[in-house]
Amino acid sequence: MLFNVFKRKLFGNSFEKILKYIIICIAVFFGMQMAEISIHIADYIKYLMSGTFTAGIIWHSLSSDNTAELSGIAMLPFSRRHFTFSYISTYGLYTVITKSALLISVMSAVSIPDTTEILGMLLCIFNGVTVTSAIYVIKKHRFICFIWAAFSVSSVFSEYTLFLLSVDSVISLVVLMNADPYNFINSFSTDTGFKSSHNHSIWKYLLRYITAHNNYIFNTVIMWAVAIILPAFMIEIEGNNFLPAGFAILSINTPLCVLISADKSLREAIHFLPSGTRIFCLPYFSFIAVNNLISYVFYLISFSIQAGGTEPKNIILAVIFALLSASGSVFMEIKFPLTNYKTESDLWHHPRKYIVPSILLVTAGAMCLV
Numbered sequence: 599m600l601f602n603v604f605k606r607k608l609f610g611n612s613f614e615k616i617l618k619y620i621i622i623c624i625a626v627f628f629g630m631q632m633a634e635i636s637i638h639i640a641d642y643i644k645y646l647m648s649g650t651f652t653a654g655i656i657w658h659s660l661s662s663d664n665t666a667e668l669s670g671i672a673m674l675p676f677s678r679r680h681f682t683f684s685y686i687s688t689y690g691l692y693t694v695i696t697k698s699a700l701l702i703s704v705m706s707a708v709s710i711p712d713t714t715e716i717l718g719m720l721l722c723i724f725n726g727v728t729v730t731s732a733i734y735v736i737k738k739h740r741f742i743c744f745i746w747a748a749f750s751v752s753s754v755f756s757e758y759t760l761f762l763l764s765v766d767s768v769i770s771l772v773v774l775m776n777a778d779p780y781n782f783i784n785s786f787s788t789d790t791g792f793k794s795s796h797n798h799s800i801w802k803y804l805l806r807y808i809t810a811h812n813n814y815i816f817n818t819v820i821m822w823a824v825a826i827i828l829p830a831f832m833i834e835i836e837g838n839n840f841l842p843a844g845f846a847i848l849s850i851n852t853p854l855c856v857l858i859s860a861d862k863s864l865r866e867a868i869h870f871l872p873s874g875t876r877i878f879c880l881p882y883f884s885f886i887a888v889n890n891l892i893s894y895v896f897y898l899i900s901f902s903i904q905a906g907g908t909e910p911k912n913i914i915l916a917v918i919f920a921l922l923s924a925s926g927s928v929f930m931e932i933k934f935p936l937t938n939y940k941t942e943s944d945l946w947h948h949p950r951k952y953i954v955p956s957i958l959l960v961t962a963g964a965m966c967l968v
Contacts, residue, residue, distance in 0.1 A: 600681055603671065604688035608940045619695050623703040630707035639709040641718065645754040647705065648719045652698045652726030655943050659689050660734045661784060661813065662942035668783045681779040690727035692940070697947070698723050714760070721763040725750060725770070732770040735777040800881035807857070813942075814853045818889065821848060825893045829901035841901060841912055842965050845919035846958035848893045854886055855927040855954075856945055859936040868932075879928050887924035894920060915965075919958060926954035 609615050671681075702719060705711075711719065729750050733743045753762035808814040828844050858865050868878050894916040902908040930950065939945045 600671070600684035601688060604685055605691075608688060608692045616695055619699065623699045626700060627703040627707045630704065635708045637708045639705060641711075641715050642754045642759070644705055644709070644711065644715055645718050645722045645759065646751070648698065648702060649722035649726045649750070649754065651701055652693060652723050653730040655693045655697050656690065656727055656730045657734065658813065658943045658946070659693065659941050660731065660782065664782070664784055678777075678779055679775055682774055682777050682782075685779070685782055686727065686731045686774065689941075690731075693727065693943070694723055697943070698726070718754075718759055718763070721760060721767065722754065725763055725766050728770040728774065729766055732773040732777070735781040736773065800878055801885065804857075804882070804885050807861075808854075811853075817853050821850075821893050822896050824848065825896035826900045828897060829904050840962070841908070842915055842919065842962035843959060844897050844901070845894060845916060845923075846955050846962050848897060849890060849919070849923035849927075849955045849958055850951060853946065854889055855951060856931065856936060856948070857882070858931040859939075860942065860945055862937075865935055875932060879932060882931075883924045883928045886927055887920045890920040890923050891916065919962075922961070923954060923958060926957065930954065 668685075702723075705719075729746070733746055737743055749762075750766055753759060753766060756762055808818075825844075825848055828847065853860075858868065864878075868875055871877075898908055898912060898916060901912075930953065934950070936945055936948055936950060939948065
């Protein structure tokens with residue numbers, strides 16, 4: 599019964615959504631095969647991509663705010679194991695069908711796998727669901743989680759990959775059989791140590807919101823790391839000419855750019871309160887712009903070190919691109935908020951996030967050609 603409750607939330611009452619994604623995967627597979635795209639992909643790369651991609655999506659889904667969804671169910675009598683496996687299997691099935699299957703379709707189309715590789719990818723996907731879920735319920739034991747995650751990743755490079763993955767799966771199932779279902783319930787508090795003040799500030803709200811959601815901080819730090827690494831690829835491919843293209847790439851800071859879509863109550867308050875759009879959007883615009891500028895500073899410093907300097911005009915371009923990115927992101931959130939999504943992962947991976955970076959990339963290309 600619990601499986602049907604969770605399934606109805608993610609897939610609806612019918613299986614039309616499942617059929618739609620299956621058709622998309624089939625179309626992608628045969629479309630790429632007809633294009634005769636062939637790339638040699640080592641088996642351990644296929645395993646690694648299948649497992650880590652699935653694990654990342656599952657972790658994101660499990661760590662999102664689900665208090666409203668699970669609190670009512672938790673008040674009813676239920677079997678611990680039934681709850682755990684119903685919850686994990688539903689979200690695992692949803693992740694595999696809507697996300698992992700598309701990745702497998704692309705990899706299989708450009709590099710036809712043999713029977714062993716197919717089995718290995720399936721085991722990696724299964725491990726991505728079960729091992730990640732098991733680590734999530736014991737996440738307080740950080741050292742054990744780190745060792746377990748390292749073992750799972752390193753097993754794909756071994757000669758005994760299938761055996762090690764099977765052992766990993768059995769261990770994760772044992773852990774989940776004894777897991778406390780209440781460990782899956784997340785609630786986020788915005789009490790992050792800020793002192794109360796009569797001077798209300800949207801900036802304080804944004805800082806509290808982000809510090810209460812570790813995913814936002816983690817993603818921002820990842821973008822800073824990308825900003826430091828990106829110049830090496832830019833210089834190797836095109837030299838200094840296409841430096842502005844990096845600004846467009848670094849504007850894909852997904853969580854910050856869907857903050858209004860992620861919070862229904864905030865979205866309603868902005869539209870219904872007097873001058874709500876103006877009061878919130880100006881600080882929100884400046885908040886995104888400042889975050890973009892921080893990434894651009896890392897990018898320019900790294901580029902300057904690797905290329906032996908940078909022109910002053912690039913600093914001006916950084917400011918312009920930060921403002922353009924912020925204004926585009928705020929405009930999309932106000933005029934075209936995302937509402938039809940099932941999980942936070944769906945929101946973060948919505949194709950809409952590429953619209954503003956694509957426009958900026960075209961703009962950067964035009965600047966380079968002038």
